[in-house]
Amino acid sequence: MTDAKVTDMDEHRGKTVFDFLHDLLFDMLLKSEGRTTDMLETLMNEKMSVRVIAQERLEGERAGRSGAISGAPYYRRESILLGERSGFVVSHNIALVCSKYVPAPMFEALTAGREGIGKSIGALGLPTSRRMDDCGWRKPDEAVDLFQEPIKLYFAQKDDRTPFKQYRIHFEAEPGIYMLEYFNPNMIRHRLNEVVGKPG
DSSP states (O other): OOHHHHHHHHHHHHHHHHHHHHHHHHHHHHHOOSOHHHHHHHHHTSOEEEEEEEEEEOOHHHHHTTTTOOSSSEEEEEEEEEETTTOOEEEEEEEEEEGGGSOHHHHHHHHHTOSOHHHHHHHHTOOOEEEEEEEEEEOGGGOBOTTSOBOOOTTOOSSOOEEEEEEEEESSSSEEEEEEEEEOTTHHHHHHHHHHTOOO
8 A cells, every 4th residue: 555545544534533523522512501611611721711792781672572581671792702822712602681580699790791601600609500492503694693683703714604502591490591602613623733733
């Protein structure tokens, strides 16, 4: 067997292993009901920090678009999660906060905007449950927010499908926070490149 054929086989094997790990890790991330930030920190081997892009109270017609969702007044928070060391953006997140069903200390932490929602819940020691509504992959032009309005993602590539999950966080019987998270489809490759010493 020639060196060229061996190289081709090694490259094919490497691609197959990468595709397997890529699909496996994203499948675990999307289907997990645990704290997303903790999983991302483990996967990326660095602490995550939150950057709030927009935060607003929904008024009038915009609040009415919440439909069957109860718990007004409502607040919309849009943020990105990025590595503290690398600055690599790992997720773009949209939250609808139903303040009536969110404990006061948690609401104060959210409005301060210094930490991710999962980190704030953990720091305050609040008991919660999460209920998954949807997960999968979307093309960039299929990315929408919680009101089904188009949204431009921070990391969207022209042809890349983007993994997402949508769920509710319950502090009591009623959901207090509706979450929609989009994950950078290149994060696994970025992490692997870090491990093998290639530029990401």
